[in-house]
Amino acid sequence: xxxxxxxxxxxxxxxxxxxxxxxxTPTYISRGExxxxxxxxxxxxxxxxxxxxxxxxPGHTIDSSPQAVMPYVEAGHELAHHGWTHRLxxxxxxxxxxxxxxxxxxxxxxxSGQFARGYRSxxxxxxxxxxxxxxxxxxxxxxxLMGHDYDxxxxxxxxxxxxxxxxxxxxxxxLVEMPISWSxxxxxxxxxxxxxNMVQQGLMNASGVLENFVDDFVYMxxxxxxxxxxxxxxxxxxxxxxxxxxxxxxxxxxxELGAEFMTMERALDEWHAxxxxxxxxxxxxxxxxx
Numbered sequence: 001x002x003x004x005x006x007x008x009x010x011x012x013x014x015x016x017x018x019x020x021x022x023x024x025t026p027t028y029i030s031r032g033e034x035x036x037x038x039x040x041x042x043x044x045x046x047x048x049x050x051x052x053x054x055x056x057x058p059g060h061t062i063d064s065s066p067q068a069v070m071p072y073v074e075a076g077h078e079l080a081h082h083g084w085t086h087r088l089x090x091x092x093x094x095x096x097x098x099x100x101x102x103x104x105x106x107x108x109x110x111x112s113g114q115f116a117r118g119y120r121s122x123x124x125x126x127x128x129x130x131x132x133x134x135x136x137x138x139x140x141x142x143x144x145l146m147g148h149d150y151d152x153x154x155x156x157x158x159x160x161x162x163x164x165x166x167x168x169x170x171x172x173x174x175l176v177e178m179p180i181s182w183s184x185x186x187x188x189x190x191x192x193x194x195x196x197n198m199v200q201q202g203l204m205n206a207s208g209v210l211e212n213f214v215d216d217f218v219y220m221x222x223x224x225x226x227x228x229x230x231x232x233x234x235x236x237x238x239x240x241x242x243x244x245x246x247x248x249x250x251x252x253x254x255x256e257l258g259a260e261f262m263t264m265e266r267a268l269d270e271w272h273a274x275x276x277x278x279x280x281x282x283x284x285x286x287x288x289x290x
Contacts, residue, residue: 003274004221005228005267006259007178008053008251009143010042011120012235014061014068016086020122021195031236036068038239043071045244049251053077054264056120056143059084059100059107066111073112078263081105081116081139089127097129101137117265120144124180131157131175141176141268143230148179150220150227152271176271178230178264184216185232190243206246214253221257226274228267 015032018024046053055072057079062069073079083089084104089097105115119134121144134142142155155177158170182188189209193200213231220227231250238247251261262270 002221002225002258003270004217004224004226004257004259005270006217006254006261007228007230007264007267008046008051008233008261009120009230009264010053010055010072010233010235010238011082012039012055012057012061012069013082013086013122014058014065014236016058016060016064017122019060020086020088033065035235035239036065038235038244039068039071041239041244042235043075043077045248045251046077047075049248049255049261051251051261052263052266053261054080054118056080056082056118057108058082058086058122059104060086062107062111069111078118078265079108079112079116080118080120080143080264081108082120083122086122088123088125089121089130090125092127094127094129094133097127098133098137101133101139105137117141117268118143118178120180131155131173135173135175139175141178141264143178143180143264145177146179146181147177149181149216150224150229152176152178152228152268176268178228178268178271180230180232184213184230186237186243187232187234190240191234191237206242210246210249210253213250214257217254217257217259228271230264 012035013032014035015029018028018032055077057069081104084100084107092100108116116139118141119139121130124144126144145155147153154172155175156170157173160168189204190202191200192202217229220229238244
């Protein structure tokens with residue numbers, strides 16, 4: 001039976017992303033603080049449509065503004081790991097990265113009562129140590145890589161990447177990768193950023209982005225019978241009025257097309273069950289052929 005799962009995810013960076021980039025003047029900080037206005041609206045929107053989402057939240061957000069985090073924790077949404085300071089893991093030493101994981105997990109447990117099952121790297125940039133550290137700290141899934149669109153896969157460890165040599169794949173680990181894409185992230189489409197060497201234009205028409213987001217789901221229904229599609233939003237970005245209208249239109253349209261909405265952790269369990277069923281069916285078919 002065909003199943004097409006959608007995970008709505010929210011990177012609740014608050015002001016941590018700006019601080020990690022050294023953007024600490026009042027206007028930048030206020031851009032992050034705006035999400036405190038948006039969170040109750042998002043929780044209400046998801047509640048109206050009986051959807052449980054996943055919030056990837058840095059420890060800095062939790063410890064700085066617990067009042068902005070508790071509405072979705074109390075509503076039963078998944079609270080997942082997103083570092084502590086929102087610094088890129090690839091910019092940290094192994095010890096610094098591990099400190100981020102431990103500190104972030106402690107923040108998560110303090111407000112939710114349990115450690116995170118899932119992790120998403122700030123800026124989606126893992127280090128050579130990330131997968132080993134995530135496994136050490138009992139993280140079950142990662143959502144930072146882009147090696148598929150509609151299926152999960154096991155993350156590799158130990159890839160060898162050298163400029164003048166063929167790429168060598170490392171070994172598969174037990175960490176499940178639940179892939180993402182910049183094209184399904186609101187930030188590059190909408191967020192205007194001035195930086196020393198570039199301007200991220202953003203500010204795209206929400207209706208055009210909506211069309212792209214819907215078409216990715218439509219294409220999934222055409223090419224796979226069973227799949228998972230993950231969308232990424234940021235409260236301070238998606239929270240502007242015309243974009244909130246776009247988000248609700250997306251929810252309604254995907255529902256009409258047969259989407260099953262669920263958290264990442266539930267989708268992970270569904271993927272494991274689907275994989276086991278598929279493998280059992282393949283073994284039974286092979287045995288019958290013999």
